[in-house]
Amino acid sequence: MKRHQLNGQIGTDPNFVHATHTGHSKANVKATDAMPELKLTPEEQDIMDGKRGELLQKSIKTICDYGRLFGAEKLVDLDCAPHMAMSWGSDGVEPFLKIYKQLADAGLKTYAPFTADPKPMDFDDLPMTKEETDMANKIYNRMDELEEINLSLGMIKGYWSCACYLPQMGNTPKYGDNLAWSESSAINYVNSVIGARTNRNSMGIDMLCSILGKAPYFGLMTDEGRKARWLIDVRLSKKPHPEMIGSAIGMKVVEDVPYIIGMDKFIPEINEETAGYLKDLGAATASNGAVGLYHMGGVTPDAIKYGRDLLKEGYQTYVIDDAELKRIYATYPNLWKDQEGTPERVFLGCPHMSYGQMVEWGTRIVDAMEKAGKKLLNKPTYFFGSALVRADFEKRNPEMVGKLKDYGVSFAINCPMMWCSTPVSGSERIATNSNKTRVYTTARFFFDDALIHLIVHGELPPVAERDTINFENK
Incomplete structure (x- = not known):
């Protein structure tokens, strides 16, 4: 898929066609006979038979069919709390909005209060031109509708972040917890670093599983998988x-x-x-x-x-x-129209920064600015993190935060990837420390030392220096 072919809608995953999203590549997948129906508990069978209402019946039929496609034999109860990847309201996700509204209007809620990925825009902390603002409002024209529906279904107000597992956000599963999440970076983190268990679920499936409090047991939820x-x-x-x-x-x-x-x-x-x-x-x-x-x-x-x-x-x-x-x-391509142009902004954090990362980057910027004798940044620089992580950082480091703000550092709570994905914003030359932002947008990835040089001096180091830099994080 080409970027922007959906008029700025998110969903053009460049790796989607290569993946089955089960933890096993297509090269290892073999065709099998049709899978039998899942073995349901008496409670689940009652839902399947419509004894708990038509919407729950449709929900369980959908996730059972989904499970059968991947060889699931049963459903498992979900732990901790849900997290939803769909954080943008637009005409492109209208089918989901319709389904979610039906669930909300019926008074249904998720099995536990949930968190969601960051919104696409932060008009307060990441200013845009009138043209950019108009374009963003045109594309993400149903944000209020999405937020209202989410709150009705059980979302915790203001809890927007792709890094929901951070302690400030509180949606932190335990080892062995079963989940039905859909944000790829969060799925990767909780599966790997925490040892919880969730597949790479799609939008829609995540919500239906969360309404039921159950998910089909296959793939990355199993020992073998x-x-x-x-x-x-x-x-x-x-x-x-x-x-x-x-x-x-x-x-x-x-x-x-x-x-x-x-x-x-x-x-x-x-x-x-x-x-x-x-x-x-x-x-x-x-x-x-x-x-x-x-x-x-x-x-x-x-x-x-x-x-x-x-x-x-x-x-x-x-x-x-x-x-x-x-x-x-x-092998990383340079997708800027002016390939030799100087970056116009610096975006730090995708996924959202942790508290420790804000401290690390804040310290490096302050030290570099003081060493250079500078009073103002030479490039607009943005820390992307949740409102809760930002508040914790500001509370615990008032002197550093004061210096950073005086220099001109901004703290944004939206998704940098989605901000870069509109036709207008996507034309800007963005420098980032995130390989995820690089993959999904025209932003270019640079190493940390090169970004510090850019932030302080307004230009990148010489090509030979920045491209042969060692591969340490610091």
Whole structure:
């Protein structure tokens, strides 16, 4: 699909045609006979028979048919809370809006209060020209309708973020929890870093599962489906940038489950700092490929518990060394109309930044500005994060936040990827630290040091310097 072919609607996933969204690539899928009906509990059978109303009956029929397509034999109860990927109201999602409104009008609610991905625009903190504003309002013309419906169905007011699992957001599942989420980066994080279990569900399916409190049991929810078909052998001289190694893995395995070795010397444990690193690594695998789960030897919970028993018989091996990361980086296209132009804005955070990442980037910018003796940024710079993470950052770091705002740093709560996806906004030259934003938009990915140089001095470092930079995150 070409970008903007849907007049700016989100949904043109460049990897969609390569993925089954079950954690297993098309190369490993074999045709089977039609699957039998799912084995339902008496309660579920009552819903199927219409004893709980027509809408619940339609809902369970839909998710059972969905499950049968992928070999599910039963439904499982859902834990924690739902999270929805559909955060934009537009004519392009009208069928979903109609279904959701029917559910809301019937008084139905999700099994627990839910969170949702960030809105496409933040008119307060990410100013737009009149032309851009008019275009955004034309495309996302049903935002109020979506928000009203979501609140009726059980959404927590104001809880918009793709990183809903962060402690400030509170939608943090436990190890082994069953979920029915649809945001690819969040799915990747909770499956991999926390050890919860969810498939890469589509919009609509996520809501119907959440209304029922049940999901079909297959794929990444099963022990067998969580086994790895790839061994990723990391042989790097230095700690890799998470966006780069995630990109390399995603491009290679597409959506198969990888088991990564050689990273535990760089990531000895999961804590607040390393969780942000793993968040970005996983998001890159999920966008540059379609990975819903990765295991990291000695680091992630399933890998610690089961070790190499997670590798399937006949697994393939992919070696990542310094030369391979440089090769991957060299393949990234420059989609700017003026390919030699200077970036106009700097976008940091996609997925949304964690508290620790705001502190890290804030510290680096303040230090660089003070070292250069600068009073104002030379490029508009935006931290993207949830309103709750931003509030926590501001509360705990008032001096740093004051300096950042004086320099001209803005804190936006919307989705940078969607902001870049309108025909007008998409023509801007955006520099980003996010490989996900790079994949879905015309934004260009740059390493952290190059972005700091751009923010402070208003221009990128020389090409040779920025393109041969080491692959560390710092």
